[in-house]
Amino acid sequence: MSPRSSSREEWQPVCRIAELEVERGVAALVHGQSIAIFRTQDDVVYALGNHDPFARASMIARGIVGVRSGVPFVASPTHRHAFDLRSGRCLDDTHVSVPSYEVKVVEGVVLVGQRRAAAA
Template sequence: MSEDWHPVCRLDELEPERGVAALVHGQGIALFRLPDDHVYALGNHDPFSRATPLSKGIVGMRDAVPFVASPAHRHAFDLRTGRCLEEPSTHVPVYEVKIVAGVVLVGQRRVDAA
């Protein structure tokens, strides 16, 4: 396993449609598991409130786009790209995720997401 991938938890420890926070590569990360077991990782920082963790947000779907809504201002962020659905010029970092033998691994920040 490359040192670029950080094991965070077991997939079965993540509750579907609920966020959890983790520290990965020195960054606060919010992990979200969807009912189909797809896991997304975003920066755990709401750019609008500057203090609210996105991991506490509500997960949902809008026009087939999986998103998390910030608990403070309810801005929705696309879990795939990190873009704000209401203000597309605003985004949060997105991180690579893979699952190996039931373990959720978080990789580097995706540069193409924003």
């Protein structure tokens, strides 16, 4: 096993949680990828790939955050497709998803980890 095992993920600091507006997204370059970061009403922070597969543009961070049947989501600003903030799965077309990333907040700093495995 290499010295860098999957249990030792790389976490990249992005911003302070206090800098994130509730239910508003921001885009950040994390691990060389454009990532959309969201903070919900209950102070949970999520990170998804910022590329909208329907609009074929990097704009997920400009989407509208909401909850559908208990599922936190962001709706694409152009086509309004809803993506589960937890998994990246499209709620309107289950064959489509965007990447989701591990997130943790340590001492008020939002850290983004590796891309999660695709939801089954």
